[in-house]
Amino acid sequence: MPHSVSPDGSQADSQPIKCEPDTQSQDVTMSDAPSPAKAEKTNVNLEDLFDDEDSDPEFSSSVPGVKSEEEPPHPEPIKITSRSSFSDPEIMRAFYQRLFPFRYLFQWLNHSPSPTNDFAHREFAFTLQNDAYLRYQSFPTADLLRKQCIQLLPSRFELGPVYSTNPRDRKTMRKASAFRPLAKELVFDIDMTDYDDIRTCCTGASICHKCWAFITMAIKVVDVALREDFGFKHIMWVYSGRRGAHAWVCDKRAREMDDSKRRAVAGYLELLKGGDQGGKKVNARRPLHPHLERSLNILKEHFQTSILLEQDPWVEEKAAHLLQLLPDQKLKEALQKKWDSSPSRPSALKWSDIDNVAKSGALSKGSKDLLEAKQDIVLEYTYPRLDAEVSKKLNHLLKSPFVVHPGTGRVCVPIDTRKVEEFDPLSVPTVTQLLTEIDEWEGDDRDKQLADWEKTSLKPYIDYFRGFVGRLLKEERGGVKREREETGDAMEF
Amino acid sequence: MIRHDFSRVDSKRRANLDYKKKQFAKPEFKQQDYEYRLNFYILPPTAEITLEQFETWAINRLKVLSELEACSFRNRTPEETAEYMTSILNKYLPLRSNSSRGQNLQEERKKDHYSHFILRLAFSATEDLRRRFSRLETMLFRLRFKDDDLRERREFVSSLKLEWEEVGEDEKREFGSELAAVSGARNEEEQEWFKVDWERVPELVEQRRVFLKRGKAYVMQREQMSLVVAEFTKRLDEALELTAKALPRLDEDDRLAPILAHLSQSFTAPDAAYSSSDAAIDGLSTPTADSIDAVSQHFPLCMQNLHMTLRANSHLKHFGRLQYTLFLKGIGLSLDDCIIFWRRSFKLMADDKFNKEYKYNIRHAYGDVGGDANRRGRGYTPYSCQKLLTEPLPGPGQSHGCPYRAFTQDNLVALLQRTGINDRDLLKTVREDVGKQRYHVACNRVFEHAHKREIKKVKDDGSWSAVDLDTIVHPNTYFKRSWLLKHLGEGNVGMVGGGEKMEE
Ligand SMILES: [Zn+2]
Numbered sequence: 002m003p004h005s006v007s008p009d010g011s012q013a014d015s016q017p018i019k020c021e022p023d024t025q026s027q028d029v030t031m032s033d034a035p036s037p038a039k040a041e042k043t044n045v046n047l048e049d050l051f052d053d054e055d056s057d058p059e060f061s062s063s064v065p066g067v068k069s070e071e072e073p074p075h076p077e078p079i080k081i082t083s084r085s086s087f088s089d090p091e092i093m094r095a096f097y098q099r100l101f102p103f104r105y106l107f108q109w110l111n112h113s114p115s116p117t118n119d120f121a122h123r124e125f126a127f128t129l130q131n132d133a134y135l136r137y138q139s140f141p142t143a144d145l146l147r148k149q150c151i152q153l154l155p156s157r158f159e160l161g162p163v164y165s166t167n168p169r170d171r172k173t174m175r176k177a178s179a180f181r182p183l184a185k186e187l188v189f190d191i192d193m194t195d196y197d198d199i200r201t202c203c204t205g206a207s208i209c210h211k212c213w214a215f216i217t218m219a220i221k222v223v224d225v226a227l228r229e230d231f232g233f234k235h236i237m238w239v240y241s242g243r244r245g246a247h248a249w250v251c252d253k254r255a256r257e258m259d260d261s262k263r264r265a266v267a268g269y270l271e272l273l274k275g276g277d278q279g280g281k282k283v284n285a286r287r288p289l290h291p292h293l294e295r296s297l298n299i300l301k302e303h304f305q306t307s308i309l310l311e312q313d314p315w316v317e318e319k320a321a322h323l324l325q326l327l328p329d330q331k332l333k334e335a336l337q338k339k340w341d342s343s344p345s346r347p348s349a350l351k352w353s354d355i356d357n358v359a360k361s362g363a364l365s366k367g368s369k370d371l372l373e374a375k376q377d378i379v380l381e382y383t384y385p386r387l388d389a390e391v392s393k394k395l396n397h398l399l400k401s402p403f404v405v406h407p408g409t410g411r412v413c414v415p416i417d418t419r420k421v422e423e424f425d426p427l428s429v430p431t432v433t434q435l436l437t438e439i440d441e442w443e444g445d446d447r448d449k450q451l452a453d454w455e456k457t458s459l460k461p462y463i464d465y466f467r468g469f470v471g472r473l474l475k476e477e478r479g480g481v482k483r484e485r486e487e488t489g490d491a492m493e494f
Numbered sequence: 495m496i497r498h499d500f501s502r503v504d505s506k507r508r509a510n511l512d513y514k515k516k517q518f519a520k521p522e523f524k525q526q527d528y529e530y531r532l533n534f535y536i537l538p539p540t541a542e543i544t545l546e547q548f549e550t551w552a553i554n555r556l557k558v559l560s561e562l563e564a565c566s567f568r569n570r571t572p573e574e575t576a577e578y579m580t581s582i583l584n585k586y587l588p589l590r591s592n593s594s595r596g597q598n599l600q601e602e603r604k605k606d607h608y609s610h611f612i613l614r615l616a617f618s619a620t621e622d623l624r625r626r627f628s629r630l631e632t633m634l635f636r637l638r639f640k641d642d643d644l645r646e647r648r649e650f651v652s653s654l655k656l657e658w659e660e661v662g663e664d665e666k667r668e669f670g671s672e673l674a675a676v677s678g679a680r681n682e683e684e685q686e687w688f689k690v691d692w693e694r695v696p697e698l699v700e701q702r703r704v705f706l707k708r709g710k711a712y713v714m715q716r717e718q719m720s721l722v723v724a725e726f727t728k729r730l731d732e733a734l735e736l737t738a739k740a741l742p743r744l745d746e747d748d749r750l751a752p753i754l755a756h757l758s759q760s761f762t763a764p765d766a767a768y769s770s771s772d773a774a775i776d777g778l779s780t781p782t783a784d785s786i787d788a789v790s791q792h793f794p795l796c797m798q799n800l801h802m803t804l805r806a807n808s809h810l811k812h813f814g815r816l817q818y819t820l821f822l823k824g825i826g827l828s829l830d831d832c833i834i835f836w837r838r839s840f841k842l843m844a845d846d847k848f849n850k851e852y853k854y855n856i857r858h859a860y861g862d863v864g865g866d867a868n869r870r871g872r873g874y875t876p877y878s879c880q881k882l883l884t885e886p887l888p889g890p891g892q893s894h895g896c897p898y899r900a901f902t903q904d905n906l907v908a909l910l911q912r913t914g915i916n917d918r919d920l921l922k923t924v925r926e927d928v929g930k931q932r933y934h935v936a937c938n939r940v941f942e943h944a945h946k947r948e949i950k951k952v953k954d955d956g957s958w959s960a961v962d963l964d965t966i967v968h969p970n971t972y973f974k975r976s977w978l979l980k981h982l983g984e985g986n987v988g989m990v991g992g993g994e995k996m997e998e
Contacts, residue, residue: 231692231708232709269699291705292702
């Protein structure tokens with residue numbers, strides 16, 4: 002059964018879209034996209050939307066009662082050819098119509114069965130195919146967001162904070178302070194760019210399994226700290242589509258943090274200092290803070306395999322950097338001599354040379370300094386390198402989960418941290434692959450109404466997301482009940 | 495005599511009523527006894543003070559807070575700030591410890607107490623004011639806490655009865671190694687630990703000076719200051735919120751309202767952020783590549799210097815170009831005109847080289863190219879004085895930064911003279927200002943001198959408020975205000991305020 006797209010834009014009432022970037026203005030405000038038919042009130046029965054998380058009839062065509070007009074009853078097949086590119090408008094339209102999990106995204110951001118300002122006042126920012134960038138978009142319902150996506154076909158979109166008023170109304174506020182960010186998930190961004198000085202397997206935008214290990218290590222270390230130390234429970238990791246990962250910490254306590262608290266968490270997790278000038282980037286205080294001690298224990302193993310064997314960072318003249326990180330002049334000279342005579346000696350051997358040479362008497366000072374320096378080196382090569390600025394600001398935007406990375410065509414899927422070692426960025430489905438899978442679906446879907454995404458390899462990822470959102474909503478609802486009970490007394494006077 | 499009932503600013507109406515009843519039961523308002531030097535300002539004042547005291551005390555405290563703000567603005571270290579503030583505090587708001595055996599301890603503390611509450615009233619109206627007031631009061635509290643007599647400080651802290659859960663022996667044993675790692679101490683048995691939600695001690699968390707376990711921060715005794723200060727801020731913020739809500743209900747003494755209004759107005763200097771409203775100037779036609787020479791007479795010295803250097807050398811080095819480009823962007827020059835401006839200014843350069851090596855940077859500064867974050871933010875924000883004053887000094891051949899800071903005094907005076915500033919007294923005072931590293935004071939002084947007549951006029955006819963004439967902390971504000979003042983009566987009456995703040 003083929004799926005549908007309307008290749009020539011069959012939305013009957015599509016308005017002209019003005020979205021040229023306005024280079025004249027200094028304001029961060031971008032020209033607004035047309036409001037997605039705000040007046041058009043939909044009679045959504047929201048209870049239907051949320052009641053059963055498990056049965057999911059015909060997800061992609063939204064809910065009963067809000068049949069989208071754009072969709073012709075008999076969809077025409079889309080032709081995926083070898084020349085189809087994931088940024089073709091037809092491809093993006095099919096993606097938003099058939100695959101993107103708007104409903105769960107809505108539930109995730111709304112925190113409640115009936116629509117709340119958590120969703121309605123949330124900023125969305127669209128990057129269009131012509132690279133125009135539309136900020137301060139907002140939507141009362143999942144369906145209106147979906148309509149806008151199908152209409153504008155953004156190459157991707159980002160999520161900003163929930164504001165005190167509707168972002169679309171921000172200019173009508175008399176006082177600037179009436180429009181201010183209230184809440185957003187605590188987010189983290191780990192990108193391979195920050196590892197370029199120690200990555201030997203690839204450069205630039207490319208990645209392979211060897212260097213993905215950096216991201217895996219980072220996820221392990223940050224995730225356990227957020228859970229064990231800060232007590233957060235609802236943490237979702239998302240593949241950024243090319244060479245990194247994002248974390249979304251969704252606990253209410255995290256969402257309501259102001260900038261000083263976000264800065265505190267980012268600072269707590271940050272370790273590496275200094276730029277590319279070759280200096281020592283880790284100078285951890287001793288005794289190691291429990292978080293660093295735990296991180297070191299996690300990272301030690303990875304250091305042996307992912308760093309020493311796979312990255313082999315100190316071959317030839319690159320051993321100079323290792324020497325630079327060691328404390329003892331006499332030891333350094335002895336090692337220098339040894340390595341000069343066999344420069345191609347693999348890094349793993351050079352690493353063990355350090356202790357061996359030290360034991361053979363080339364150490365002028367105590368071994369404690371050396372041990373600590375070696376720990377610092379392990380951390381320098383393995384400890385997470387966060388783009389901390391992203392985490393520090395409540396109003397920072399971050400790419401939404403499940404959008405398509407415009408450079409690779411891969412969908413930004415969640416990473417199951419219970420199986421983080423198994424996650425393979427190179428096997429994450431691309432949008433064209435997914436659409437082909439729908440076309441090639443051969444199951445009998447007449448009696449069992451399957452959504453299109455269920456016919457594709459996107460299914461496990463959306464299932465994971467659905468479970469995540471379900472747990473979050475369950476806790477939020479429990480929280481609401483508790484709050485009501487607690488304020489019960491106060492209502493008396 | 496005047497009695498102001500601060501206690502009305504309280505959300506717990508019922509408790510408040512009881513409190514008042516009790517108070518009214520006695521004919522005399524009780525003089526509060528100040529046992530400690532430090533004060534969390536929980537209880538509002540209850541005794542009577544004169545109108546004159548009311549105003550003088552508030553102004554004195556305001557002076558202290560303004561100086562504190564200037565310290566942070568000039569990026570002074572805590573030690574430098576403490577040193578600088580000593581004489582100011584002694585003069586305007588002395589507050590001595592019990593052990594000092596001072597004569598007027600009670601009077602000093604009363605003044606500290608009352609002035610705090612008066613300013614609280616004056617500065618609770620808007621969120622910006624509240625945030626600033628809270629930040630500065632916190633700075634003041636921290637300053638005093640640090641130099642307090644140790645024994646008195648301990649007594650004060652225990653009098654606060656802060657609800658910090660003490661970590662019991664069992665838990666200390668359970669997390670023995672973790673706690674030892676955090677404290678770095680050997681004799682772990684001696685150490686006392688408290689347990690609080692980590693959000694209450696963000697500074698300590700940021701520096702990993704606490705042990706964290708499932709959202710609780712384990713804080714050791716000697717980190718107490720952070721806890722106390724964080725608690726001070728938290729309570730003050732809450733109190734300010736309540737004051738703000740109660741403000742419209744206050745049946746203000748008629749004589750107080752104007753004083754309070756005046757106080758808050760003289761405090762509304764903007765933070766050193768660039769406001770996009772600085773770009774939109776009523777009556778100013780959008781600048782073009784051709785008009786920069788003409789409008790440059792309104793530029794602050796830092797930008798005039800760049801402009802003159804550019805004209806003299808037909809070139810500017812990278813940081814100068816960046817600083818100037820962003821400023822021009824800030825005054826409303828379009829990207830296209832900016833490219834034209836630079837193209838023409840680099841007279842000696844071939845098109846090819848310009849296009850290859852310079853054009854991209856200009857477009858990048860405007861957010862026309864670059865990564866998402868850059869384009870999203872519309873490129874970089876025009877630099878504030880704070881930024882210019884805290885960046886590394888320009889090296890040989892470079893001309894960016896703030897001339898008041900970067901130039902020797904003689905060179906600075908020569909530069910000012912080239913821009914038409916010749917008043918000897920003024921130049922002498924500017925020398926003194928920069929000698930004391932009060933660069934922005936010098937710059938504002940020059941501005942005031944150059945616009946003396948216009949400022950007098952808008953003050954006299956009341957068309958500009960005190961806010962519109964507050965200290966300039968951004969080159970683009972300098973330009974805007976200068977342009978408006980020199981074009982008075984041309985349909986613009988000082989549209990200085992308003993507009994959205996630029997993000998980041
Ligand atoms: Zn690789």
